[in-house]
Amino acid sequence: MEKQAALRMLLTLTILCFLYNGVHGTPSLAIDMKLKALNKPALKTIKSEDGDIIDCVDIYKQPAFDHPALRNHKIQMKPSVELGSKENNSPTDGSSKPVTSQIWSKSGRCPVGTIPIRRVSREDISRASSPSSFGRKPPHVYNTLYKSDQHTTNSNSTTGKKHNPRPKNRSEAMFFAVGSNYLGAQSNINVWNPPGVQKSDYSSAQMWLLAGDQSEMSEIIEAGWMVNPRVFGDNRTRFFAYWTKDAYRKTGCINLLCSGFVQTSKHVALGAAIEPVSSSGHEQYYIMVKIYQDPQSKNWWLSRHDKVYGYWPSAIFKHLPQGATQVQWGGEVYSPNVRKKPHTKTPMGSGESPIHLWGKACYHAYIRIKDASMQLKYPMPLAEFSDENQCYTTILHKATNVSEPYLYFGGSGQSTLCP
Secondary structure, three states: OHHHHHHHHHHHHHHHHHHHHHHHHHHHHHHHHHHHHHOOOEEEEEEOOOOOEEEEEEHHHOHHHHOHHHOOOOOOOOOOOOOOOOOOOOOOOOOEEEOOOOHHHHHOOOOOOEEEEEOOOHHHHHOOOOHHHOOOOOOOOEOOOOOOOOOOOOHHHHOOOOOOOOOOOEEEEEEEEEEEEEOEEEEEEEOOOOOOOOOOOEEEEEEEEEEOOOOOEOEEEEEEEEEOHHHHOOOOOEEEEEEEOOOOOOOOEEOOOOOOOEEOOOOOOOOOEOOOOOOOOOOEEEEEEEEEEOOOOOOEEEEEOOEEEEEEOHHHOOOHHHOEEEEEEEEEEEOOOOOOOOOOOOOEOOOOOHHHOOOOOEEEEEEEEEOOOOOEEOOOOOEEEEOOOOOOEEEEEOOOOOOOOEEEEEEOOOOOOOO
């Protein structure tokens, strides 16, 4: 009898172990595989005072080269040309200060031949709905032109038909220029730490360059700052870059959280925290973001101020090698609770309405585009768009007729106007 009881106990434990592994084993294995793919062997590790761990990884062993189209890719170490705008082209009143350093760099430097990569933890991936979705935005179809009945400043530039509904989980407030063969763009993006970004949400201030066919803009590269608790595990303001070639459906990711973007700099890390940030009524800080195409390789380069990060290779795209057809400047809030009541409390920009202007609202300044004329210039015409005008909106403001325009945007999220 005792022997039978022992056998029954052993059988029960075996079944329980099998059921446990069936429920927990596969996700755990998937996380392990994701961590191995993202956290490449480090030649040096730097522990940042803000809690981040930065791994100095051999430049030839970075995640980019896991992409099938980049298996035999030869790294382009620097662009053959620059966009053409230097750091002294800052807002004309001189009242904002550039943010050029990163917190982790106070604790050490990466050696020559390596690049700094923010280490991903098991907890980071566990916050995602699945390991495969970690670091990715949900699908979002951009059409060639926006409908003219949206909130715009120039209805003539937004007369295209809208073929797909706006996504239910994203709310944007932006300025945009529509044309053809944009070869570069830049912006001085005012840096804030919007208060109260919800754990399931993110809030960003950024610039987008888009290209695609006649029906939708499927290829997108973007950069700016974001607060994203789900990806980074905190509410710090961080520099980010993103790409997709299919409107966020199955390709692309934030920073180096998938293969694609080729980093060349050993001085700067994608996803690192930005500090200092602006405060209402006090010091204002900005980052100058540039995205531009190399005329020889057709790669799209990303730089912040005059520090080059790296590039999106032309080999991973179909349409962008021929140039972008739309440029956007503004902000974005992702939340399951946009277009709902109660609305998400996650703010955009500074969290203040654009009507409060400089010192309180978030802005893009000194925006420029480079087109087929090869000249760096202010985009004309420039239109405005917002998904939820009572929650997040835009204002283009000029102090005088000859002043540099400031593109203010943002909002608080849930409020009396946005219940």
